[in-house]
Amino acid sequence: MARTWTEDNASLETVNAWIHGVGFALSVPAGLALAHLALDYNPSMLAACIVYGLSLSAMYLFSTLSHAVRDPKVRYRMRALDQGFIYTLIAGTVTPFIWGGLHGWLRIAMMTIVWLAAAAGFYSKVLAKHRVDNMTAVSYILMGWGPAAALFWSTSTICFLTMLLGGLIYTMGVYFLQNDHRAWYFHPLWHVMVILASTSHYLGVVLFAILHWDR
Template sequence: MNNTVTVSLRPYSIKEEIWNCIIHGTGIALSIAGLTILVVLSSIYGNVWAIVSTAVFGVSMILLYTASTLYHAIPNPEIKKKLKKLDHISIFYLIAGTYTPFLLVNMRGTLGWTVFGIIWGLALTGTVLKLRFSGSGTKLWSIGLYLIMGWMIVIASEQLFTSLPRTGLLFLICGGLFYTLGVLFYIWKSRQYTHAIWHFFVLSGTTMHFFAVLYSCVLL
């Protein structure tokens, strides 16, 4: 029996797709739980900035893991093509959503709002480009934009790092490293399960950033 899916938009074996769905399906459940925890604790220990910004972060997590799970679960080529765009676009919003609590709770001020505007501007730019263009040629600039957005924090690193507790800072850095190392498996298409491994790194990075937000922006 042939276990390979032949649709060009789905170049993974059925077993690979099952793992892709399991990992990011788990991400949906964890994201819903994470959103609930952050918003409830923010309402108890934080302020309106914490409530709104952690809600944005939580929704961005749910969007990404839902889009990814549906993309890998649904075989219909036309639906899959649309879900692939949504999957890639949602990465821009997860990055911007992750920045939001740190910028609005820990920083604000001129620098905080400047980085906030830039990062969400880049997310919107990436969205427009993804909707306007398609094909394998978009992959390289998409990855480049993801990495630029992810590491743009170095612009405000001194001010941000001094405003974070050590525990939150360690979780923040670990999350960034998980995402960055995971890109290697995202690019590496020649071996089976590398995409599932990429998904594991993404979930690990998101988990680290959840705790970074929890300890830095909520439980101050």
């Protein structure tokens, strides 16, 4: 990702902003639809679905702004928020599975661990400004895959596959994110892969939280 907006990268940054702008535009009605379905079919999952929907929209919004804004100082802040909200999206994505699939102290423990990790990641990017201009995806990958074994083994096969597919797309896309200096189309491709991965995860949440495909 370009640190500054210049005449040379203006077209590319516009493409990057538009791709995730579309993602944001889709995420808002998708989140509202998920909340409405939860209210009608599984009210106990409403809060978890709202958290997930908000985290998804926040990630797309600040990713879009981090590419669309031209002022260097504001652009840096948007980039820090973009990277910070990735942590909350990871936590938000597993929240419905923790809330609906675990019980008692295990649910509380897992929810606490996941959201403390997200809070620490958010703090490191937004407040401590850790490696905002030279980010690494290792912590995202570890946080994303960490809860998988504990959560998804008890879901239905199709639900597990949607979550696995999304995780694999995210992980493969990291190559293009970390190497976007090598080819102009790597970062736009990363943005497309994020949309594909989050769509797969959205389907998994719907199957689990709304349709009760938990076995």
